[in-house]
Amino acid sequence: MGLLREAKKRVEVYSGKKKDSGKIHTILDDIISTIRENKGIILLDKLSKELNIRDEETENWARILANEDILKINYPTNIFSNPELILKKGKQIEKTAIEKGKPLETYDLEADFVKAKIRILNKKNEIVPIYSLKIPKIPLGTSALLNQIAQELTDKIPISIDDIKDQDKLKELKQKIFYQIKNVFFEKDVKLNEKNLNFLSGVVLHRVYGLGNIEVLMNDVNIEELVLNNSKYPISVFHRKYGWLKTNVNIKNEEQIYNLVSQIGRKVGREITALNPIMDAHLLTGDRVAATLSPISEGNTLTIRKFSRTPWTITHFISKEGNLMSKEIAAFLWQALQYELSLVVSGGTASGKTSVLNALTPFIPPNQRIVSIEDTKEIDLPQGLKWNWVSMVSRAANPEGQGGISMLDLMVSSLRMRPDRIIVGEVRTRKQAETLFEAMHTGHSVYSTMHADTVLQLKRRLLEPPINIPKNEAEALHLMLMQFRDRRSNKRRTLELAEVLTGGKTDLDINYLYRWRPRGDVFEKANDSVRVVEELNLHTGMTEQEIKEDLQDKINVLNWLLKNKEFDIDRIGRVMDVYYRDKDSMLKNVEKGNSVDRVI
Structure with a gap:
C-alpha cells in the first residue's frame, strides 16, 4: 500500500468554537x-x-x-x-524563528505530507545567507495531542533490527506507522479535514520514526550536507547553489542531539556511548553520518552528508549552468572508457569526485561485466548496465570487533568474479593501491577516486610513502582527472586532465592534456595526447586522424544530448547502448537533429 493512498475512513472537520479555516486546529x-x-x-x-x-x-x-x-x-x-x-502559566508552543532579510530564492518542500516553504535570505550583519524553514504552525493543544500519540505508538509498534536494516522492510514499516497514526486520530475521534489529518500524521511520523524537522531538510535536493555543531547554534546546511547557510532550526539541548544520534545509530546497528563517543555510519539511503559526543567535542555533534537521489550526468557537467568540464574533455573521457583505459579521479573534499565517476559510467559498453566496491553505496549505473553489475559495500565490525568486511577484502574477491571493469569508490591505503594496480596489470579496466588537489600531488601520493607504488606498477594507470571546488563561489570544475607516460628512466612522466583557467573560467587544451593515441592505435588499429574524427563524433552526440535537454542517467545509458550497437545510424540521426525518443 503506497503512502499516498488514503485510509478508507471518514474524515470530519471539527466544528467547535472556531469554524474551519484550513488552519491546524483541534x-x-x-x-x-x-x-x-x-x-x-x-x-x-x-x-x-x-x-x-x-x-x-x-x-x-x-x-x-x-x-x-x-x-x-x-x-x-x-x-x-x-x-x-x-x-498553567508560561506554557507555550516552541516557535521556529521567522527570519527577515532580502530574499535570494523561495521554493516549496514536502516530506510525508509535511509541507514547508524555504526562503534563502541575505540578512544584515550575517556572514552567510539564512536558510529559513517555515512549517505550518501547530497550536499548543494540538501539539500536546501529537506528543501523546507519538508516545502511544512508541509503546504499540515493536521495531526489530531486521526491519530497520532492510530498505524494503523499512519502507513498509514507515507506511505501517503512517496509517497507524491516522487510525489513532480516528480512534480518538479527532475531527480534521483530509489535508490537516495527513499533515499531522506526517509530523508524528517524523517524531516517532524520523528526525523531526530535520526530515524536511533532508528532503531538500539542494542540500548536500547538514551539520549540527551543538545546541548553542542552529543547524547549518551546505546548499548546492549558495554554499554554507545558517538555518532557523534549533535543537533545544544536548540531550536532544544525543537522542537523534542514538536513533540514527540504532537504525544501522551502531552504538554511540560515553565509552565509544565517535560514530561513523551509513544510512540505507546512502547518506553518510558522523557524530561525536561531549567532552571530545564542545557539545554533541551530528554531520550528515547526503547521497544524491538523482545522479548528476555528463550533460549536467557540460551544460552552461554546470560548466564542470568542457565537451572536449567529456568526449575524450568517453573515448577512454569505451576503449578500456584506466582512470583515477582525484580532488579535495566535496569536489565532485564520485559524482564525476558516476556520470562517466554510461560510457561503458553494455556487454561488459562491472564490479563496484565502495564504503558507501554511491555509484548508480544506468538501467542498461545493471544486468551484469555486482555492487559490493564494505561493512564495519560489530561492537565485539567481529564481522567486518574491508574494501581490500572486496577488491581481492572481485578479481575472482571475472570483471571487465572494476570501480573502486576510494583508495586510501597501500594495500588497496597495490590490489588496484595489480588488477590493472592483469588486464582489468579500473576506475577509482583518491584525495589529492593536483596531478602532481596525486603522482606523489602514489609513488611516495605510505602508498609507495613502484614506478613500473604506476605506469599501468592511463589517466588522471583532477576535480576542484572553489569554496568562495562553490564552483566545481575539472582542474586538470593528464595522461601517464611510459618508459621514463627514473620518474613517472606526466603529459597534461587539459587545464581550467580560473581568470576566464575556461578550459584550455595543454598538449596533444601521446599515450592514449598510442594505446588506441595499438589495440584498435585506428590512425591519429580516425581518433580525432571519433572524438568529433562524440562531441556531436554530446551537443545533441544537451540540445535535447537529456539529463536522466537511464536515458543517456539507452543512447549509449544504441551508439555501441549501431554507431552509423546513430550519427545520422544526430546529424538530422532527430529527437532522442526516435533514436532510443
Whole structure:
C-alpha cells in the first residue's frame, strides 16, 4: 500500500468554537482558549457545555493536556462535585524563528505530507545567507495531542533490527506507522479535514520514526550536507547553489542531539556511548553520518552528508549552468572508457569526485561485466548496465570487533568474479593501491577516486610513502582527472586532465592534456595526447586522424544530448547502448537533429 493512498475512513472537520479555516486546529486548542477566556480556571461541566461535548470526553482531553503539563486537574474530595481545570502559566508552543532579510530564492518542500516553504535570505550583519524553514504552525493543544500519540505508538509498534536494516522492510514499516497514526486520530475521534489529518500524521511520523524537522531538510535536493555543531547554534546546511547557510532550526539541548544520534545509530546497528563517543555510519539511503559526543567535542555533534537521489550526468557537467568540464574533455573521457583505459579521479573534499565517476559510467559498453566496491553505496549505473553489475559495500565490525568486511577484502574477491571493469569508490591505503594496480596489470579496466588537489600531488601520493607504488606498477594507470571546488563561489570544475607516460628512466612522466583557467573560467587544451593515441592505435588499429574524427563524433552526440535537454542517467545509458550497437545510424540521426525518443 503506497503512502499516498488514503485510509478508507471518514474524515470530519471539527466544528467547535472556531469554524474551519484550513488552519491546524483541534478541540484541545478550544479547551485552552476557553479556559483562558475564563481567567485560567473553569469547572469541567461548564467547559463541556461551552464546547457542546460530554463531560467524559472533556475529562479525557483534559488529561492529555495535564500529561503535557499545560493544565492541572483538581479533583474535589466530594465525588458529586465538579473537577476544576486550571491552566498553567508560561506554557507555550516552541516557535521556529521567522527570519527577515532580502530574499535570494523561495521554493516549496514536502516530506510525508509535511509541507514547508524555504526562503534563502541575505540578512544584515550575517556572514552567510539564512536558510529559513517555515512549517505550518501547530497550536499548543494540538501539539500536546501529537506528543501523546507519538508516545502511544512508541509503546504499540515493536521495531526489530531486521526491519530497520532492510530498505524494503523499512519502507513498509514507515507506511505501517503512517496509517497507524491516522487510525489513532480516528480512534480518538479527532475531527480534521483530509489535508490537516495527513499533515499531522506526517509530523508524528517524523517524531516517532524520523528526525523531526530535520526530515524536511533532508528532503531538500539542494542540500548536500547538514551539520549540527551543538545546541548553542542552529543547524547549518551546505546548499548546492549558495554554499554554507545558517538555518532557523534549533535543537533545544544536548540531550536532544544525543537522542537523534542514538536513533540514527540504532537504525544501522551502531552504538554511540560515553565509552565509544565517535560514530561513523551509513544510512540505507546512502547518506553518510558522523557524530561525536561531549567532552571530545564542545557539545554533541551530528554531520550528515547526503547521497544524491538523482545522479548528476555528463550533460549536467557540460551544460552552461554546470560548466564542470568542457565537451572536449567529456568526449575524450568517453573515448577512454569505451576503449578500456584506466582512470583515477582525484580532488579535495566535496569536489565532485564520485559524482564525476558516476556520470562517466554510461560510457561503458553494455556487454561488459562491472564490479563496484565502495564504503558507501554511491555509484548508480544506468538501467542498461545493471544486468551484469555486482555492487559490493564494505561493512564495519560489530561492537565485539567481529564481522567486518574491508574494501581490500572486496577488491581481492572481485578479481575472482571475472570483471571487465572494476570501480573502486576510494583508495586510501597501500594495500588497496597495490590490489588496484595489480588488477590493472592483469588486464582489468579500473576506475577509482583518491584525495589529492593536483596531478602532481596525486603522482606523489602514489609513488611516495605510505602508498609507495613502484614506478613500473604506476605506469599501468592511463589517466588522471583532477576535480576542484572553489569554496568562495562553490564552483566545481575539472582542474586538470593528464595522461601517464611510459618508459621514463627514473620518474613517472606526466603529459597534461587539459587545464581550467580560473581568470576566464575556461578550459584550455595543454598538449596533444601521446599515450592514449598510442594505446588506441595499438589495440584498435585506428590512425591519429580516425581518433580525432571519433572524438568529433562524440562531441556531436554530446551537443545533441544537451540540445535535447537529456539529463536522466537511464536515458543517456539507452543512447549509449544504441551508439555501441549501431554507431552509423546513430550519427545520422544526430546529424538530422532527430529527437532522442526516435533514436532510443
